Amino acid sequence: MAKKADMANHIVTTAVDLAGEKGWRALTLVDVAQAARVPMAALYRHCPTKPDLLAGFSRMIDQAALSEGLPGADESPRDRLFDLMMRRFDVLSGHRAGVKAILRDLRRDPLTALLQARQLELSMRWTLQSAGISTSGLIGRARVQALCLVYGLVLRAWEQDDSPELDRTMKALDQRLRQAEQWQNTFGRGRGERRDEPPAEPAAQAGQEPTLH
Template sequence: MATAKTKQKILKTFLKLLETHPYDEVSLPLLAEEAKVKLSDMRSAYASKLKLVAAFYEQIDTSVLEERDEDMGDQPARDRLFDVLMTRIDTLAEYKETVRALRAAAQKDPALALDFNAIEVRSQKWMLIAAGIDVAGVKATVVSQGLSIAFGRVLDVWLDEADEGMPRTMAKLDKELDKGTSFMKRLKGVESAAKRMRSFLKKAAQGRNHRRRRGDETEDDSADFADEAPAGA
């Protein structure tokens, strides 16, 4: 069983290799060799490269959650989310070439892109939680998926920006959040319409059931009357 120290060593080596190697060239045997661990320890620690990517995202998530500015609690939800996502970008700064390699790999391989997307959506759910934005159920998945796509567009700008002040990155994030706010308003409208429709259908069903019961009672009364009527009537 690989220790926590061994797992961290493997992950650190993996991220370092991605700075100079394409994702598809970083094999598990190469990683074991570079990390100076046995393949059995590699298997115990991470069964696949996808597990390593998930561990990387989890590491970033944890750092962002630890850095969360609790003084932002009284700010609008959009501003809180902007702050959280900029904190995420700041946290990713030392892994910029690693992020570049992962995005390049996803662009080349649609199946891999879907795998990465599932990991990203899970991370963005935590970013929403960090921003104090309460969404649940299907809505949480829809919002997290939209945020994942938007953040990916922001990352593309960030990867090409040399200015440490990141004016283009912040402007892009601003724009994407504006579009997201508009989408959320439309989603809320759709939810309200769906709620009204469900209420209407429920009342209609209750009305049909009520009429059906009254019809059954009328038939029973008629049958009783027929049974009680004198012969030949």
């Protein structure tokens, strides 16, 4: 199982990094297989389409962010959320050129962007729940949507942030989370609420800003 996951991660990171050289729209599955040095059959087994490559990269980011463990229980919900979100941006920074190239092309490809919005919602549900913030019911769904919006806005700042410590990104994330916290205390309740079960496959979001998370 570990070898299968390693192969999938190798394929998707190769694809993202190659997008930094060729652009996402021009990139073909044959290009990815050749650069990753895997047979086309192996690529088909793991990622049969380009949207599958993006979804696989998103899952890899999720796993990397969660692998560091849960934030401290003594932190506020917003601080826990800040910690988890910054882990995501740290992972993205390791593939900056490719991620920026993909984001540019996704903004001209609404269908693929819509498919990625589905994955983004799932990622943000996991992030909220890992921060101890409930995502159940209508309020929980509103929190997920709000965090998706926050992520998309901060991603714009990250694209322009070349500082080693991601200072501009941290400042933008802190500002946006504080704003979201004021939206009827969206992220204000945390450990006191029942921790949800892992989220199911999300519904698509109309009009979501294209993101790669």
